[in-house]
Amino acid sequence: MATSKIVGVIILCFALACYKGQNVTKDALAPAEKIVNVMSFGAKPDGNFDSTQAFMNAWRIACKSPGQNKLLIPQGRFLVSSMYFAGPCMAPLPITVQVVGTVLATTDISDYENVEWLMFEDIDGLNLIGGGTFDGQGHNSWSRVVDCEKTPSTCIRNPSSLFFNKVTNGVIMDIKSLNSKGFHVFVTNCANIRLIGLHITAPSTSPNTDGIHVSHSTHVRIFRSVIGTGDDCVSIIQGVKNVTIERVDCGPGHGISIGSLGKYEHELEVREVRVLNCTFVGTDNGLRIKTWPDRYPGAASNITFHDITMQRVRNPIIIDQEYQCSPANCQKKVSLCLSPFFIL
Ligand SMILES: *[C@@H]1O[C@H](CO)[C@@H](O)[C@H](O)[C@H]1NC(C)=O
Ligand SMILES: *[C@@H]1O[C@H](CO)[C@@H](O)[C@H](O)[C@H]1NC(C)=O
Ligand SMILES: *[C@@H]1O[C@H](CO)[C@@H](O)[C@H](O)[C@H]1NC(C)=O
Numbered sequence: 001m002a003t004s005k006i007v008g009v010i011i012l013c014f015a016l017a018c019y020k021g022q023n024v025t026k027d028a029l030a031p032a033e034k035i036v037n038v039m040s041f042g043a044k045p046d047g048n049f050d051s052t053q054a055f056m057n058a059w060r061i062a063c064k065s066p067g068q069n070k071l072l073i074p075q076g077r078f079l080v081s082s083m084y085f086a087g088p089c090m091a092p093l094p095i096t097v098q099v100v101g102t103v104l105a106t107t108d109i110s111d112y113e114n115v116e117w118l119m120f121e122d123i124d125g126l127n128l129i130g131g132g133t134f135d136g137q138g139h140n141s142w143s144r145v146v147d148c149e150k151t152p153s154t155c156i157r158n159p160s161s162l163f164f165n166k167v168t169n170g171v172i173m174d175i176k177s178l179n180s181k182g183f184h185v186f187v188t189n190c191a192n193i194r195l196i197g198l199h200i201t202a203p204s205t206s207p208n209t210d211g212i213h214v215s216h217s218t219h220v221r222i223f224r225s226v227i228g229t230g231d232d233c234v235s236i237i238q239g240v241k242n243v244t245i246e247r248v249d250c251g252p253g254h255g256i257s258i259g260s261l262g263k264y265e266h267e268l269e270v271r272e273v274r275v276l277n278c279t280f281v282g283t284d285n286g287l288r289i290k291t292w293p294d295r296y297p298g299a300a301s302n303i304t305f306h307d308i309t310m311q312r313v314r315n316p317i318i319i320d321q322e323y324q325c326s327p328a329n330c331q332k333k334v335s336l337c338l339s340p341f342f343i344l
């Protein structure tokens, strides 16, 4: 029943957006909902003006006022640098962020020292919807990425576009992510998150631009999405339980990966990952589980792959237990497979 309620709300939002145009302040169809338009806080839809402060001021009002609130990013192109959408929000109801237009990241990489581009944190109940685009404008930052596994001392991690930390009961739906600097979507310390109808795009040559990266999270559903990027379409690492990835089209990219695991001490397990009805076209890998050999203990269990279509995939199924192994950096001793896996 929760699903039909959410669908209802979203249909209402679209109807309103068409009906009232950009400056919706009072909502006749759902009087309880207060709409906080970033334009009312000085944001300019010209793609040049730095609207960071306007967005942050609008977020504070939307998040910290009682009642049902919606932050609206209307039609237009809004340039912003790193932003922190911090909770907890005041209303017991989910907060909605409706993105109709395009949000552009500033291109100066020095704006992102140790910060992500758009960080959502400590929020219980978040709807990020609206059909709009987050354009990370990553081209400048890709050239500085080096191979982190080979030269960890000079490793730089580019900022993720949409970073969710400690978000529970979230719906991220009908959102486009384009040319992220680092990962497109990063989900960590989250529970009950649904990512539906995402459209994630970056060139196949863009380094470390994982589509959706999940760690330390439970009950995550990735559904009906199209991901074409330069690294893994979906990557899952430690501390993840109960993830369903269904009807995802992946390519170009490095496939759907679990791991690498066993790299760090006290690593948490990965359990119950289901990949259903997914399609891979022109990817390096299809379904991959990668672990470091003989390093630290860890486990991945109850992983199911069902109804998968692959076209032009170099390694359709790859269980690599000697990930990044060379005589110099690890001993040649494979991880133990405690229980068999089945290909039916
Ligand atoms: C929206 O509001 C801004 C100021 O808040 C105003 O300048 C602009 O003309 C309004 N646009 C429309 C379409 O009403
Ligand atoms: C797994 O997560 C889904 C939401 O994605 C939830 O509906 C389901 O109850 C969870 N299953 C278990 C066993 O917790
Ligand atoms: C995949 O989709 C088909 C068609 O919708 C459906 O019949 C089938 O049960 C699905 N497979 C899984 C594993 O969900």
Ligand SMILES: *[C@@H]1O[C@H](CO)[C@@H](O)[C@H](O)[C@H]1NC(C)=O
Pocket: 271, 272, 301, 302
């Ligand atoms: C695997 O997951 C199923 C539910 O999807 C559960 O019933 C079963 O107990 C799990 N097995 C293990 C070994 O965790």
